[in-house]
Amino acid sequence: MSGGSSGSYTLNGTSGNDLFVSRGSNDEFNLNGGNDTLIYNLLNKNDATGGNGKDSVNGFTVMKSTNWNTDIDFIDVKSLLSDQVPTSANIKNFISSVQVKNASGGTDTVLLVDRDGTGTNYNPTELLTLKNVTTSVDELLQTKQLLF
Ligand SMILES: [Ca+2]
Numbered sequence: 001m002s003g004g005s006s007g008s009y010t011l012n013g014t015s016g017n018d019l020f021v022s023r024g025s026n027d028e029f030n031l032n033g034g035n036d037t038l039i040y041n042l043l044n045k046n047d048a049t050g051g052n053g054k055d056s057v058n059g060f061t062v063m064k065s066t067n068w069n070t071d072i073d074f075i076d077v078k079s080l081l082s083d084q085v086p087t088s089a090n091i092k093n094f095i096s097s098v099q100v101k102n103a104s105g106g107t108d109t110v111l112l113v114d115r116d117g118t119g120t121n122y123n124p125t126e127l128l129t130l131k132n133v134t135t136s137v138d139e140l141l142q143t144k145q146l147l148f
């Protein structure tokens with residue numbers, strides 16, 4: 001299922017495994033359980049988020065042990081970074097994270113994208129907020145939930 005092209009848009013997933021594709025709107029993805037994947041494509045080559053807006057997701061689940069968990073979810077930025085050469089050694093030049101307190105007193109994790117890494121055309125720009133999730137790019141790389 002795909003987000004909207006402009007404005008804001010809410011997408012409600014099923015309890016099964018869903019594919020959510022970001023589009024130009026500020027999408028709110030409600031995962032609702034299952035192994036869901038959020039896909040970020042390069043929609044606009046001249047935009048700091050690749051034309052994806054600023055999205056948020058409810059129900060993102062981080063793998064907290066080595067056991068497979070039927071609820072863990074994935075973020076796929078392969079296409080978003082397709083004009084770069086991200087590797088495990090430099091991926092953190094492109095994707096970074098900050099943790100922020102939210103209005104209800106919990107913690108959100110905000111993922112930022114810098115489309116040209118150490119290049120100077122782009123700076124880290126908010127892409128996706130994982131609502132009520134405390135994690136980091138390091139952890140998502142370790143659990144292989146960030147696909148690049
Ligand atoms: Ca979007």
Ligand SMILES: [Ca+2]
Pocket residue numbers: 013014015016017018031032033034035036
């Ligand atoms: Ca789902």
